[in-house]
Amino acid sequence: MLFGHSISTTTDDDPLHFILNNQTEWDITIAACRLLFYVAIMTFLLMIVALIVKLLKSFDEEDSSPASGQVRVATETNRLLPKEVVQFSYGTCEGEDDDEESGKCSSNASGDLYDGKICVICYDQQRNCFFIPCGHCATCHICAKRIVELESKTCPVCRRYIHKVRKLFIP
Template identity: 50%
Template sequence: MVLGPSSSRLMQASSVFVEQVEVRDDDKRGVFLYAFSEKPELSYQTNWSVSDYVIVRSYSRKGFSFWLNKGSTIHMRWEAPTSTLNQLEVVMTKGERDLQTLLPEVTDSTDFLALHEPISGKEVKYTIEEDDKYYIGVINSNRRSIIMRVAINVSATMYDTTKAKSKCSTETGSCRLRLEFPNTHYVILTTPNYGNLAGWYIELSFIARVVTYIAILGFIVIVVFLILKYLGACEGENTIIDTEVTEVRQVTETDPIMPAKPIPYTYGTGEEDDDSGDSSSSEELYDAKLCVICYDEQRNCFFVPCGHCATCYDCAQRIMEGENKVCPICRRLIHKLRRLFHS
């Protein structure tokens, strides 16, 4: 992570998911880490400046990286020999994008433009519109290296840290800040003004709150289980409904052939046995099961749609093959013939 002099960098770190934040600074320059429950305001202004001589080799560039917040301003002035000043270009980029500039092939020349040549300077000013990383670079298009003087003045906007819930410092090289559950939502890194243009890089680590992720995983497992259970229950209900519909259809087709009491039928006379006072003899029961046409075979089929079971299958076939396809009992037209199997 890139910082600079008097930097103030804000990051979101909800204590629901993050238990601790650790900062490592190998240079031990004293980075401060603050924790907040509410987002602080950009209300503090600080100024810092630095001036130094830099060497920009032929057909190359020299640059510096900073972290600046919205509202900050940068004023930069550079001085170089008059003969080469127009061949120096100052650029500024925002974000992590690398500056890509087409330059002539780099030479191995070690010639320098001496400082005793006439010196002149240029300056530029930038206003920062968004919190981000910024890079300021000087591009040398000369065939010789240049020794130039660079002066940078920055008016940096800082976050107000007076309402921080807790803080720690990297004066010993690293520090770890525990976030208070569940109200901490922001952390801020601030740096002092150490008066150096060299880059300053630190390591920032977020240590997860394991309990939260276990709870989320358990919730997802429960939801998946309930969904699968619901889908299984729906499939079971559909199977039961299909079975009941099939049974209803079977009962509807076969219901007329299963009366509550066996009724003996006669063919041709149209008379019924009036003797119902005594129980039927074995001979009558046997006759009631015989075909009413041939009186040889048992009744083993029924007619659709009337459902009467009065003949054997062979006699029923002869009725179906004849011109008058009617039931011998009710005289209804026969549509289909179904065989019965006795167990």
């Protein structure tokens, strides 16, 4: 014995060496399978995130304004409004000077409030916008913007959540 230490060696025929060698090979195989599984799951999750980002970008491109240089293509063949110009006088007595004295003008103006032409919020301007997704046209654009930006963001008619407000251009 050199310095009081002993060295023991095992041979390939020793059963302890065979068990230890097989256990380390088994551990390496399990670790490799786990690593491969984790990489596959992470790749799958990254593909899902990339798909969601792609969909969000496509929705964002649809909302971009025409001022950015892109021309929008009309997808519908039917117009929302007719081609002919229809003149409306909302809540006014234009051209009815003789009716002002008789009081018919005031009753006519109050009738216009309930016939679906005047904003249901301010009763000042005509209805000129609609809400997405419900499609209700109940307010003027100023009141609709105020509802969406400052208040509850719900439609005053059906109480659904408002995603956007679109303005109607009435000729």
